[in-house]
Amino acid sequence: MSKKYVYLFSEGNANMRELLGGKGANLAEMTNIGLPVPQGFTITTEACTQYYEDGQKINDGIQAEIMEYITKLEGITGKEFGDLENPLLVSVRSGARASMPGMMDTILNLGLNEDVVDVLAKKSGNPRWAWDCYRRFIQMYSDVVMEVGKKYFEQLIDQMKEARGVTQDVELTADDLKELAGQFKAEYKSKIGADFPTDPKEQLMGAIKAVFRSWDNPRANVYRRDNDIPYSWGTAVNVQSMAFGNMGDDCGTGVAFTRNPATGEKKLFGEFLTNAQGEDVVAGIRTPMPISEMSEKFPEAFAQFEKVCKILEDHYHDMQDMEFTVENGKLYMLQTRNGKRTPAAALKIACDLVDEGMIDEKQAVAMIDPRTLDTLLHPQFDGEVLKKTPVIGSALAASPGAACGKVVFSAEDAKAWAERGEKVVLVRLETSPEDIEGMKAAQGILTVRGGMTSHAAVVARGMGKCCVSGCGAIKMDEENKQFELSGKTFHEGDWLSIDGSTGKIYDGAIPTVDASIGGEFGRVMGWADQYRRLKVRTNADTPHDAAQARKFGAEGIGLCRTEHMFFDADRIPAIRRMICSDTVEQREAALAVLEPMQQSDFEGIYEAMEGLPVTIRFLDPPLHEFVPTEEADIELLAKDMGKSVAEIKAIIAGLHEFNPMMGHRGCRLAVTYPEIAAMQTRAVIKAALNVQAKHPEWTMVPEIMIPLVGEVKELAYVKKVVVETADAIIKEAGSNMKYLVGTMIEIPRAALTADEIAKQADFFSFGTNDLTQMTFGFSRDDAGKFLDAYYDKKIYENDPFAKLDQTGVGKLVDMACKMGRATNPELHLGVCGEHGGDPSSVEFFHRTGLDYVSCSPFRVPIARLAAAQAAIKDEK
Ligand code: ADP
Ligand code: MG
Ligand code: MG
Numbered sequence: 080m081s082k083k084y085v086y087l088f089s090e091g092n093a094n095m096r097e098l099l100g101g102k103g104a105n106l107a108e109m110t111n112i113g114l115p116v117p118q119g120f121t122i123t124t125e126a127c128t129q130y131y132e133d134g135q136k137i138n139d140g141i142q143a144e145i146m147e148y149i150t151k152l153e154g155i156t157g158k159e160f161g162d163l164e165n166p167l168l169v170s171v172r173s174g175a176r177a178s179m180p181g182m183m184d185t186i187l188n189l190g191l192n193e194d195v196v197d198v199l200a201k202k203s204g205n206p207r208w209a210w211d212c213y214r215r216f217i218q219m220y221s222d223v224v225m226e227v228g229k230k231y232f233e234q235l236i237d238q239m240k241e242a243r244g245v246t247q248d249v250e251l252t253a254d255d256l257k258e259l260a261g262q263f264k265a266e267y268k269s270k271i272g273a274d275f276p277t278d279p280k281e282q283l284m285g286a287i288k289a290v291f292r293s294w295d296n297p298r299a300n301v302y303r304r305d306n307d308i309p310y311s312w313g314t315a316v317n318v319q320s321m322a323f324g325n326m327g328d329d330c331g332t333g334v335a336f337t338r339n340p341a342t343g344e345k346k347l348f349g350e351f352l353t354n355a356q357g358e359d360v361v362a363g364i365r366t367p368m369p370i371s372e373m374s375e376k377f378p379e380a381f382a383q384f385e386k387v388c389k390i391l392e393d394h395y396h397d398m399q400d401m402e403f404t405v406e407n408g409k410l411y412m413l414q415t416r417n418g419k420r421t422p423a424a425a426l427k428i429a430c431d432l433v434d435e436g437m438i439d440e441k442q443a444v445a446m447i448d449p450r451t452l453d454t455l456l457h458p459q460f461d462g463e464v465l466k467k468t469p470v471i472g473s474a475l476a477a478s479p480g481a482a483c484g485k486v487v488f489s490a491e492d493a494k495a496w497a498e499r500g501e502k503v504v505l506v507r508l509e510t511s512p513e514d515i516e517g518m519k520a521a522q523g524i525l526t527v528r529g530g531m532t533s534h535a536a537v538v539a540r541g542m543g544k545c546c547v548s549g550c551g552a553i554k555m556d557e558e559n560k561q562f563e564l565s566g567k568t569f570h571e572g573d574w575l576s577i578d579g580s581t582g583k584i585y586d587g588a589i590p591t592v593d594a595s596i597g598g599e600f601g602r603v604m605g606w607a608d609q610y611r612r613l614k615v616r617t618n619a620d621t622p623h624d625a626a627q628a629r630k631f632g633a634e635g636i637g638l639c640r641t642e643h644m645f646f647d648a649d650r651i652p653a654i655r656r657m658i659c660s661d662t663v664e665q666r667e668a669a670l671a672v673l674e675p676m677q678q679s680d681f682e683g684i685y686e687a688m689e690g691l692p693v694t695i696r697f698l699d700p701p702l703h704e705f706v707p708t709e710e711a712d713i714e715l716l717a718k719d720m721g722k723s724v725a726e727i728k729a730i731i732a733g734l735h736e737f738n739p740m741m742g743h744r745g746c747r748l749a750v751t752y753p754e755i756a757a758m759q760t761r762a763v764i765k766a767a768l769n770v771q772a773k774h775p776e777w778t779m780v781p782e783i784m785i786p787l788v789g790e791v792k793e794l795a796y797v798k799k800v801v802v803e804t805a806d807a808i809i810k811e812a813g814s815n816m817k818y819l820v821g822t823m824i825e826i827p828r829a830a831l832t833a834d835e836i837a838k839q840a841d842f843f844s845f846g847t848n849d850l851t852q853m854t855f856g857f858s859r860d861d862a863g864k865f866l867d868a869y870y871d872k873k874i875y876e877n878d879p880f881a882k883l884d885q886t887g888v889g890k891l892v893d894m895a896c897k898m899g900r901a902t903n904p905e906l907h908l909g910v911c912g913e914h915g916g917d918p919s920s921v922e923f924f925h926r927t928g929l930d931y932v933s934c935s936p937f938r939v940p941i942a943r944l945a946a947a948q949a950a951i952k953d954e955k
Contacts, residue, residue, distance in 0.1 A: 084126040084141050085148045087155075088119055088319075093395075098123045100315030102174030105415050112394060114387055114412050118155050119169065119319030120148040122287060124176070127313035130291045137288060145287070146280065148318075156320050160190055161279040163198045168212070168321040171286040173293060175314040178416060179302055182314065183293030184223045186286050187357050188216040188321060192277035196260075200253070208326045210256035215356060217263040217275060220282065224289040227270045235262050247365060249354055283318070290316045300870065307882070307919060310873060322411035324404040325356040331377070331405050334360055335370050337388045338398045340420040343427030347371070347388060349401075356404075380410045391415050396437045397446065398428050422451040426599040440606040445951050447603060449918045449944040453479050453937050454580050455600060456631070457543065458591040468576065468585045471565035474525075474550035476582035477536035479937075481591045482523025482545040483576040486569050488560045490517020497521065504575045506562060508555055510535040512704055515646055518544060522591075523577050525584065527553045527562075530863030531881055537913065541618060543627065543937040545579035549863070604632060604940060607947035613924065614931035615942045616692070618911055620644065622683035628936035632943055635692035636684065637844060637933020638784075638911035641759060642700050644680050645673075651705065655716050658702045659730045663754060670758040677759065681766035690777025694844065694911075694933075696784040696823070697759050697797075701744040703734035740858055745787020746822075749797045756797055759783075760804040768812050782819045784844060789826040791835040798839055821907070825849035830891040837899035837906050844933070845892050847912030847920075851879050854888045880913060883920035893927050909933055918945035925949035 091099050091107030099107060103121030110116045126141050137145075149167075153159050158167035168190040173183045191199075196213045200206035221227040239259055240246060251259070264275045276282050293299060294314045303310060324332035335349025350367035352360045353376070360367050374381040384403065387410070391399045400418030404411045420428060429443040438446070457480030484502035487493050490513065493505045497520035505521040507514065509528045518524055518538060523545035526535045530549055539546030554563040560571040567586065569575065576585040616637035617628035621644075625636060645654045650673065657669035684693060707713050717727045736742035749756035763781050771779040783801055788794045798820050809816055822839075824830050825846030837843070852858050857865075859880040869875040883889055892910075899906045909931040914920035916938025924932050925946060934942050 082125065084123050085144045086121050086123065087148065087151060088116060088121070091121060096176050098125065100124060100174030100176055101178055101416055102172060102414055103315045103317050106317060109412055109415060112390065114390065115410055116412050117320045117322045118152060119317060120152060122316040122318070124313040124315045127291045127294060127315065135292070137284060142284065152320060161195070163194055166190055166195045166199065170319050170321055171283070171290065172317040172319065173290040173314050174317050176312050177306065177308050179299060179308065182299050183290050184219065185357060186216070186219045186223060188212040189282050189286055190279040191216050205326060206253035207256065208323065210253050210260060211325050214256050214260040214263055217260055217267065220286065221263065221267050224285045225267070225271055227267060231266055232263060235259060235266065287316050290314060304870060304877060310876060322404040322406045322413070323356070324406060325354055326406060328354055329408045330354055332356055332360060333370065333373065334402050336398060336400050336418045337392050338428055340418050340424055343420065343424035343431065345431060347385070377405055377408065380405045380408055383410045387412060396432065422455050425451065426603055430599045430602055441610060441951050443603060444607050444610060444944065444947050447944060449941040449948065452940050452944065456937050456940065457481070457545065460576065460578060461590045461592055464589045468587055468589050470583050471567065471586045472550055472552050472584040473582045474584070475531055475548045476580055477531055477548040478539035478544060478546035479580040480543070480545035481578050483574070483588050483591055484522040485572045486575050487571060488557055490514040493517035494520045504577060508557065509533060510538065512646060515643065518542065523579060525550060525577050527551065527555050531878060533860060533863065540937065541935040545577060547577045547579055547582050547584060550584065604943060607944045610950050611943065611946035612950050613921070613929065613946040615939055615946060616909065616931050616933035617936050617939055618933050619936060622687040624936050625684050625687035628939055629687065631936055631939040633936065633939045636688060637694055637909050637931060639684060639693060639695045640699065641677065641696060642698055644677065645705060650676055652719060654705050655707065656720055658705060659716065659720055659727060666752060667754050670754055674758050674762050677762035678766045681763055682770055685766060685770040685779065690774065690779065692780065692782060694782040694784050695763050696786050698748055698755055699745050699786040701736060701739040701742050702748070703731070703736065703739065706731045706734060740852070746785050746793055746797050747787065749800065750793060753800045756800045757804045760801045761808060764805045764808045764818065768814055768816060771816060780817045780819060782821060782842065785820070785822045786846070787825060788822045788836065789828040791832060791839055794822050794836060794839045824895050827854055827891060830895040833895035833898040834902045837903040840903070840906065842907035842909065843895065843899055845910040845912065847883060847888065847910055847914045848880065850891065850912070851884065851888050854891060855879060882917055883914040883923055885923050889923055896927055896929065916942050921945035922949040925953065
């Protein structure tokens with residue numbers, strides 16, 4: 080039997096989302112439970128896929144099937160398509176599996192032409208209504224099917240209202256609307272060069288094609304990428320007989336939520352507009368009445384609507400977002416879906432539904448989108464002021480939260496201004512590691528260049544600091560400390576507000592309010608913790624970040640980068656001396672200065688983590704990142720070391736690398752300078768011994784992580800240095816403290832030889848940032864430049880640095896886990912790349928059998944929830 084591409088509403092149900100799309104599946108479900116739904120049919124998502132396979136054509140078979148269903152619908156409604164006496168008018172509506180705002184607008188009143196309108200006008204005794212339908216139809220059809228700009232029609236309406244001396248659409252008479260319809264058609268003809276189609280069948284096929292086409296429009300493509308919706312899904316099309324909300328004052332149209340989508344309060348929330356159709360409610364042309372008022376004007380329809388709300392909530396066990404129309408006092412349901420809500424409302428609704436006995440705790444955990452949680456953890460703008468402040472630009476929402484401060488242009492200024500109590504926003508072309516202090520001091524960071532995984536974005540997310548990145552519209556003049564945006568020049572000290580959750584930039588100061596973690600948040604997280612198997616650690620380099628992460632529920636540190644500590648002003652001279660040393664002795668002398676500093680850093684972190692596991696990674700970046708670039712600093716260093724400026728410059732020049740990412744870094748540093756590893760081992764072990772002595776109730780087991788290993792002998796060499804150093808100190812202290820030595824798996828060769836490496840390692844931690852860049856062969860700092868082209872061409876659907884590439888990189892991870900465990904059954908497995916906080920990646924790590932994920936502090940709650948959802952999904 081050939082495939083069925085069309086389903087009557089009465090043939091579908093809510094479980095058929097994949098085939099019928101969300102809207103179609105729910106229209107079917109509402110039909111099944113006996114609610115008043117204007118009948119119709121759904122053309123499946125497979126028909127959409129087929130349309131693209133056929134070179135953007137609806138093939139004859141599918142066209143015939145659609146017409147067959149038109150005939151069925153005629154039977155159901157007793158009306159006929161294109162008939163003069165009793166015409167069937169339909170709406171054509173898109174509907175993907177997940178609701179997608181980027182897609183085609185709906186077309187209403189399809190099936191009309193001049194002859195049909197004439198008869199409708201006469202027969203109904205309501206010519207105004209008939210002509211209103213027709214002019215709407217021409218307008219919508221021209222706009223969405225033929226892409227004749229909307230604004231021309233709006234202009235024509237405005238001109239007509241002006242000519243008639245009225246302000247509201249509803250004040251236009253039948254004759255006015257008839258005249259408008261004529262003008263619209265003329266407009267259509269002048270733009271398209273052909274007459275407006277009069278044949279309903281032609282109109283219908285045109286509309287259906289437009290829906291399929293809209294699946295691939297740029298807005299939809301962007302939305303899909305942001306929301307993890309695969310291109311392959313396709314969209315369904317719903318063809319539905321019309322209910323008329325524009326027949327007079329006993330008619331209208333509305334939208335409503337069963338609960339308040341902003342707060343979660345259990346109270347009907349929505350709006351209603353009399354004598355209106357379709358999107359008039361949201362279009363803002365007229366002011367709708369609050370839904371509560373509807374009870375006075377339409378008591379019967381309202382009472383029925385309230386009943387429907389209850390039925391739908393009980394049925395779906397979730398808050399519903401509904402669209403409906405009242406035709407001559409009678410209610411028709413046009414749509415229902417689980418309503419979108421703010422993160423705060425989501426938590427409240429989940430808890431309320433549990434308390435009402437509608438869902439269990441597992442369902443509550445499963446219904447919250449983990450990605451939305453972090454907006455709850457950051458400061459937010461005061462909503463009232465926000466509404467009044469103009470948006471002057473928008474760029475990537477790189478790190479959530481709101482920031483308001485005075486513009487500064489350098490990290491030093493940010494620090495200096497902050498020290499004297501000023502709030503600042505750091506505006507840079509892009510950021511680099513030396514900007515860290517300034518980024519910390521700023522309320523937020525705005526960059527001109529760089530994507531979601533640029534330095535600024537990654538570091539800001541790690542700090543939980545607001546960041547908007549890649550605002551190419553800024554004309555930057557760093558030298559003169561000014562920039563231009565949206566026609567205005569901003570100078571140092573001017574107020575600016577940025578929202579890292581939306582990417583919007585505002586002119587002026589918008590006060591921020593600190594986020595509070597309400598009781599419901601804690602309740603849901605508590606449930607999540609019961610169901611997850613994966614542990615959640617954090618990436619933290621300072622006691623402050625560690626403490627923050629603990630508050631968010633981190634169960635250890637999966638990655639403590641030791642190099643970040645080296646950038647502090649009091650340390651950088653010692654590290655520079657170490658780098659510019661000629662002999663081992665000189666280097667050891669410089670390292671001896673650093674050792675107590677590192678040790679006290681580690682003690683602080685151990686204290687903050689209260690005995691939980693802490694993985695400390697040894698020095699990783701190429702050394703040239705630490706050397707001075709400013710003349711003054713170079714002179715200082717020369718003096719400090721008793722060398723000439725020229726000698727220092729020669730050393731610095733010698734550190735130059737063609738591809739630092741693949742250069743002298745990671746464990747290669749320890750292979751060339753084992754004394755660095757020895758110093759770091761001493762600091763780690765001594766710190767742990769001290770903290771252990773202070774807190775006998777904790778069991779300290781320091782974890783030392785060797786980065787960038789690609790060959791087992793490399794690891795074995797560095798490990799030997801670590802073990803000899805550590806054992807001597809532990810013995811000397813008369814302690815029996817255990818410690819672990821493990822490695823990062825971030826070079827494909829390490830994954831490929833994981834069986835050998837595992838024999839030398841107590842644990843693997845997948846460094847999926849490097850592993851991704853080395854597997855793909857492009858760096859995350861450069862990928863932003865060309866990834867857009869790849870998205871447009873459907874080569875990649877997502878940024879592999881944000882969402883793990885399960886097919887390629889994931890295969891390496893999976894393989895390394897299996898091979899590693901085969902030779903070392905005790906091997907402990909974790910991940911410490913950015914992906915550790917991305918829900919779909921977390922699900923993958925759960926399935927792959929890792930022991931933990933580690934992510935930046937502000938993503939810890941996200942990972943906890945995502946891990947629970949993965950476990951719940953796994954059970955099913
Ligand atoms: P969106 O997905 O943008 O909400 P819809 O397909 O839901 O688009 O259509 C938008 C609005 O058009 C609906 O809320 C409803 O008011 C109106 N509409 C759609 N189909 C019909 C219909 N068959 N009868 C009356 N109004 C309709
Ligand atoms: Mg809708
Ligand atoms: Mg790395």
